Amino acid sequence: MTDTTAFDWRSFLLRWSGEWADSLPADEARGEDDEAARQARWLGFQPASEERISAVEERLGRRMPPSYREFLKVSDGWRHAGGFVWLLAGTESARWHDNESGLADLFEEYLDQDAGPAERREADLWRRGLQLDVESDITHVLMDPEDMDEDGEWAVYTWASWRASPPERHENFLEFMRDMYREFHSLRASPSDNEPVFENDTTRKLDDQAEEARLEALRGNWEEALRALDEAKEYGRPRAGGLGDQIRRLLGQTYMVYFDGLVTDPRYAPELLPPLVAEHAAHPYRDDSTLTFHLRGADDDLVSLAYETLDQVRSGTYRYTAAGPFGKAAERARELARWGDTDEAWRTLREALPLWEPLGPDHLTPIGWLADPLLGPLLTPERGRELLSTPRSGHAGEATSPTVELDPGGLAWLAEPDPGNNRTSYRFVLVEGVEPEDLPGRLGDGDDTLLNEPMTYWEARQRVLHRKQEFSSYDDRALMAVGRAGSGWSFALDGDPAPFSPQRFVSPAASASAGTRAVVVWSGLRTWHGEPFFHLSAARDGVEQYAFTYTDGEVRQSGEIPATLNPSRLFSDLDDSAEAERSVLEAVGAEFGAQLPRHAIVNGRLHTFTTRSWTRPPGDGETYAVIRLHQSAPHPAGSQPTGEDQPETR
Template identity: 65%
Template sequence: MTDSASFDWRPFLLKWSGEWADCPPDDETRSEQDTAAQRARWLGFPPASEERIVAMEARLGRRMPPSYREFLKVSDGWQHAGGFVWLLAGTAEARWHDDAYGLADTFEEYLDEDAEPEERRGAEVWRHGLQLDVESDATRLVMDPDGVGEDGEWAVYSWASWRAAPPRHYPSFFAFMQDMHREFHSLRAGPHHEGPVFVNDTTREQDALVDEARLEALRGGWGRAQELLDGAAGYGRPRAAGLGDQIRRLSGHREASFEGLVTDPRYAPELLPVLVAGQAARPYLDGSTLPFVLRGADDEVMALARATVELVRSGGYRYAPGGPFGEAVERARELARWGDTDEAWQTLREALPWWEPLGPDHLAPLGWVADPVLGPLLTSERGRELLSTPRGGQVGGVPEPTAGLDPGGLAWLADPGSLTSRTCYRFVLVEGVEPAELPERLADGAGAVLGRPRSFWEIRRSAPRYRRAFPYEDDEACVTVGRAGPGWSFAFDGAPAGFDRHQFVSPAPAASPGTRAVVVWCGLRAGSRGAFFHLSVARDGAEQYAFTYVDTEVRTRGEVPQALDPGRFFGGRGDGAEVERSLLEAVAREFGARLPRHAIEAGRLHTFTTRSWTAPEEAGSRPRVRSYWTTARPEDGQPEDGERRRLS
């Protein structure tokens, strides 16, 4: 990092002036003053003597910060500081701002009680800061005499009314001027700038750093590559932003525009799905509405973008690269769609050295992020692991694998942070049967098949609002399916209707011809009066044993194994979560089954609708009073979890 106190201003300012002089104005005209500056190749003024600087400090009553002092010794003021400050104050023009435009009161109105000290300083500084802008495009610039760093530098604040953003903060005048030099370059070199190509020593230097960053990223050094690319992007280098966005998207940042690359036909098929995936679910977005970053795209790319929006919105997008890596992607998708997300990620990670970029500015496989089945595999940690892995023909160190996301077993359902922690849930385990076969055993009608993969929240949003509060006779569950460990498949319902022990019909017998089936329905954290738990096990179409716990009462059928004896779990053993965990651990041990947490909570799994879990009342019988416990969420306007409701 450059020491601002020892920085040699003259070469820097001469270089800046020469670059400005060689760049014609947008309107092809210059003022008389600008013409003189161009001819002299100097945007500054004569240097200020020490006596002149001391006189200014005496007038203002403060010694100036080091970098501003050294600047004045080279140029007593400056023209065209960036794109919007046309004249920067020298010794004669610098003055205390005294809140000349009422900005302090304006900014303070928007502060709340939790405002950070830096936010409060950004409002107060306009009352006592040193004003440096003399002529500008509605841009105000002050140095803060109270915001002094260890190096003696004063913080600088810049605000423009047209930015619609808080004041920008710089740690010193030196940092501000460096950024203004970058701003000048960015405005001249941006992709939408019209005029001659902007080329000079600075642009060539930054472009070389972009090339260095690209190779560094492919070798796995994404952190240093990001720093180089961010620096080059500040100068408006056209490739830097698109390359940097690839790293940002995989390292945990959701927003990325891939500017300059997404409109390139080489990269558009892979980057467009990622770009629109976050917007596809928005109801106001249709096939004719595209992100503004597609400005400059040709007709072919625009047509592809519209088609991609519709494909992503419908859930039909599939990431399908070619070659050995593409084969690994297909294997990973097959694992992920049945819930084996950790193994799917391992498959992708091990295949990364085979990945081939689509062009020189392609840094990593990104299309899988938009794949509805593969996308949920990505976490910030996994993204950084991917970025740290050498690929695209480069070599480097191999990173340590990230930890798996599935804890195994069933006990995670009792964790306070699980999606089921404030509701009840139910699931069916079937032994020796593939997930795709479950509809034949649990759904009505011949030829029942699995539906498209959906997330936990997509299922919750599509469920009828009152279904979770009332046990209808047609209590059909929308379940997700997958593999539940060696030899088992599962069907899971994370938003069931209320439990009615009088009419509940376990699906275990219907699911068990030729094998075993296990059913669990748990609501132990519904409150002391509303807690319930049901377990039933069937083999070859007949129930072997079952028990139901409701309102401190246990009812059993058949010979329950000692390991699952309800007497071991109920009767003052702590709160509902503790009992729930113990029961789930026992069920997992007894059957060797598990449920994949990450796939259920964060992934997308195939779904189907089961037959009703509730038997109809007999015709002509008198309706009986039924007690059951709702799983409705408070935001639905229904009773809180565990509140008892009676219907006749």
């Protein structure tokens, strides 16, 4: 906590006044008071005597907070507190606001029945607060005697209707004045054509601080660098925001991260523009015209590049490229990620990072890869910190410890609840000695079954439903994501299968095992649809070797089942379905030495394809429903739809 009574108010206010005076054009017309302040290089007034301070305290019935008292002893009021308060109260003009503005009534109108004490106290501020703004741009400054700390300091609140935000709280009067000094600097940092260059001891110190922070960031000392850059950014220093935003984006922060001053520089646009565009694309209902709000000053070519990149990001075709060894590592990482090996993909990027080549002196870290549909999902907050802690671009620093890998190995993680607890049933096929791209030929409906481009499972499912014209209650074609399942295995996984029908189910294990081994697992031990169930079948060279199905509390099995997969042991106790599921999956993973990549399946993008049906054709006398959708012209007004759009029962 700052010792507000020991603060050197006079030096602070003199520095502020001098910088303000130097920032004014000499030939600009101004009021008599401002001109006098410029010539005197003093924005304040005469000091207030102890008698005057005591008198205002007697008038108001409260002892003033320490930092405000100390301020008054140096200047009895203040001009130009920031950019929007033109005159700040001294001893004569400080007064209780007493809801003079009517804002207490306005704020109370927006309180609902569930409003807590803090919200109600905020609304009542306008009745109890001490008003400090005398002249302003519709900006209110109130000290709150009920928001007082152990040192007797009152919090200061500022609010302006044009800011469209709740009142901003400042810890005390000293912090309020520091914030207003920073606001003054920030508004002067980009002078207009007729204003003098805003340069002084403060700006030079902050610019030196930003440069040292840049070097510290390249050495891997990102936390120290970010603190220094954030301080410089508060003063509006031109490099600080763009440098700090590169660090913030790798920490997973996207709100108010715009790479100011750098993203429109043609040198840095190839790296900084894609993540900015990707954040825009992540909000599907955002007006595309707003993309240019953060590209002020960009030329037509860069704006065209921004919209071209937006199209690529939305279509999933954006590809990150970079020069040198890091660019080659990114290509290898993409290939690993598209088949699910995200941990190895991350290691590939991380190990190449010391050889990364920046695009210019203000480029702190590779960042364009965040917009790549395959590389972007590799980022986690922990990995972002690991990358930022790694010395790069020829700079020496302390080596960092690798982050914990995200894929735990094995299959048992499937028994863990996912966010929203939606993964209650799933099915997968494991095939040994076969590449993932060959799985459609073994599981697809015909030789022309192709892999879709990598996408999230939700995106793939939406695409299939959009294109699907026929829905059958008997047909069960699985949409499956594919990848590598550890050493020597590939997988195809359906994370949202249709309900299990043991009477009609046909395991694809045999057809998938031509010339090799294949395993099929279908789990619904935590399903919301009917009784819990579990199926496993294993085949070799096109012939099923063994299988078992647990359903309705019973086990049906065939073939010689290995002791490790004995269903009588695995399903002896189902009081804890999640633990039983974990035990079964651990046994399957140990028996075949296969695993499924959790991070790629849950957070990444994988190739998908649609299999042949997992159910047999209907037999004689078995009924089923088929719904066919036909695209046709809209029905004329008053007409009735034809039977083509109706379900057909067979």
